[in-house]
Amino acid sequence: MKYTNDPLISIIIPVYNSERYLEKCVNSVLNQTYKNLEIILVDDGSTDLSPRMCDAFSVQDSRIKVIHQENQRQAAARNTGIEVASGEYIMFVDSDDYIADDMCEYLMDGALSYHADIAICGSMAVCLDGTINFSKKSDGVVEMTTYEALKSYVETGSGLCAQTPCDKLYKREAIGEIRFPVGKWYEDLATIYRFVANASKIVYLNEGKYYYVEHEMSTMKKAFSKHSFDTVEAYHNLDLFLRNKYPDLCYYVNCSKIGAIFYCVGEAYKQGLSKELNREINWAVNLVKDINTPLNLKQRLLSICLVINCETFGRLYKIFK
Structure with missing residues (x-):
């Protein structure tokens, strides 16, 4: 769906020693069918080729902003991105993952069509052997109140509102002044419910658009x-x-x-x-x-x-x- 005045989406990508995955990640964002994007690459003190790759991407496309900072871990990098983001909507993508070409358009269409403060899509798991798994959680669109989304967040097995920031499009007001806790592991679990609590309406769209790439260093494998x-x-x-x-x-x-x-x-x-x-x-x-x-x-x-x-x-x- 095309809009007369497409709202700007700021996509925040924390980067740390991601040279192996970064090109695929950034290209998946650059190739979006939805074009009104601000892409913020936050280099969190990488020691590999990632900083140089980020700078090269910014030359390639004017929509890309690059911030280099000392290593403070992923929460601080996301917070840095939030502070400089100018979009009406915000998304998060991890630098070792990638997204479907129409993810932004799909989520924006859902957010505007259902008047939702947060729009959620399904996630695909890219396994170590390269196979891609998708567990369909709904046969159609699910509209949720704040309470219903929080219940989905805390219940095991539901998963419509998962404890991750990366399968969601947030209206800026849903994030507000909330920031990820710096220096903590499991910062997603500690933060996303606060975004959800700021939202009056949340919509789950049942197609898988976010590709979570599993690897040996994934947080849940620590x-x-x-x-x-x-x-x-x-x-x-x-x-x-x-x-x-x-x-x-x-x-x-x-x-x-x-x-x-x-x-x-x-x-x-x-x-x-x-x-x-x-x-x-x-x-x-x-x-x-x-x-x-x-x-x-x-x-x-x-x-x-x-x-x-x-x-x-x-x-x-x-x-x-």
């Missing part, structure tokens, strides 16, 4: 470390956020939070890091004491064990993991 507790913090903050306005959604969040706590504390003991991570473990155990959501029998027993004796919990985790 080994356990101190930063794994960031997911517990993200779920805890989500719980606090929902308690006043949407308390019934806290059940789903607390189920995910307690699962994250079991994993983090269990892995800390399994890998012999319990002394090094003692502060994080004690903090997580105190969160378990504060959970008042109904738990199943297994969760209750593990919670009691964790609160009474962390070492015993750690031994049980090694057995049942």
Whole structure:
């Protein structure tokens, strides 16, 4: 669909040592059927050829802006892009992924047709062996209120509003002054629900337009470390956020939070890091004491064990993991 006055879309692409994937990513954006784009490449202190490639792209197309900054990780790079973006709408694309040629037009058509503040498309998983998988989540368009989108966000299995920024087109007001938490892992989980809460209407469009490229360094494949507790913090903050306005959604969040706590504390003991991570473990155990959501029998027993004796919990985790 063509529009008389196409709204400007700012597409923010954080770049860090992405020379292997960057050309395909940027070309997929340059080849969009929707032409009114501002493409912001934020080089986050790359040490490979990525900075030079970004500069070359900016010479190739005047719609591209390049920002070079010291390495501060992906959240800071996205925040930098938001600060300089001038579009009425904003999108995020990761530099190791790519998008369908009509993704921008598809999402903009959906946003304007359904008067939505956020438009969401399906995502395709590009596996390590090159195969592409797409799990269709709906037979058609799904219009959602803020509550319905947040419920989809916290429920497992629904996935219409996934915990990622990259399958969405945001009206600028939905992002507002919200920024990604710098220095944290799982920054998507910690942020996207706040964008959704700012939106009055969200629309899910059922075609897959975003291609998520799986590889060895993907965030979800990271080994356990101190930063794994960031997911517990993200779920805890989500719980606090929902308690006043949407308390019934806290059940789903607390189920995910307690699962994250079991994993983090269990892995800390399994890998012999319990002394090094003692502060994080004690903090997580105190969160378990504060959970008042109904738990199943297994969760209750593990919670009691964790609160009474962390070492015993750690031994049980090694057995049942």
